[in-house]
Amino acid sequence: MELGAFERSLPAGECLAIDERDPDLVQLTMPLALKLRGGRSWLTAPNGRALVDQRVDPVLARALQRAHQTLAKLNARPWASIDVLRTAKTTTGSYEQRLLPIGFLAPEIQMAILDGTQPAGLKLEQLLRDGVPLAWADQRRLLGF
Numbered sequence: 001m002e003l004g005a006f007e008r009s010l011p012a013g014e015c016l017a018i019d020e021r022d023p024d025l026v027q028l029t030m031p032l033a034l035k036l037r038g039g040r041s042w043l044t045a046p047n048g049r050a051l052v053d054q055r056v057d058p059v060l061a062r063a064l065q066r067a068h069q070t071l072a073k074l075n076a077r078p079w080a081s082i083d084v085l086r087t088a089k090t091t092t093g094s095y096e097q098r099l100l101p102i103g104f105l106a107p108e109i110q111m112a113i114l115d116g117t118q119p120a121g122l123k124l125e126q127l128l129r130d131g132v133p134l135a136w137a138d139q140r141r142l143l144g145f
Contacts, residue, residue: 044120047144056116063124064113067103070096098128106136109145119144 003016003026010016019025033044074089102124105113112118122143133139 056114057118057123060113060118060122060124060127063099063127064102064105064110066096067099067101070100071103101132101134102127104134105132106139106145109139109143112145 003018007016013031015029017027017029019027031045075084075087109118113122130142133142139145
């Protein structure tokens with residue numbers, strides 16, 4: 001069996017080989033990582049992305065929604081002009097204050113959270129603990145996008 005045509009179409013890091021024990025079988029080798037977090041485990045690609053569809057993390061999605069609701073209530077939406085932001089109100093709730101930076105995540109990070117395709121292991125606790133940089137490039141690098 002000629003594997004050359006198949007091998008050329010594989011992404012980097014993957015390879016094909018004929019099984020030594022059974023020449024009718026082909027082995028596909030893929031670079032994977034096993035992530036273990038909080039009793040759960042899943043396979044990821046080398047870039048940290050999930051290989052299978054993840055379910056939306058309801059805690060993370062709800063925090064993102066709440067951050068945007070709070071920003072809207074304070075008249076401080078991320079796309080607002082600098083003049084509007086200068087006149088924005090403040091919030092007294094400490095939890096709400098901690099959630100506000102999540103509303104300023106890069107758009108593709110927010111979409112990934114809502115689609116459930118964020119990097120495996122990205123949790124609200126991590127965002128609150130480590131903080132969210134303002135620059136989108138820094139966010140992407142820090143969060144694995």
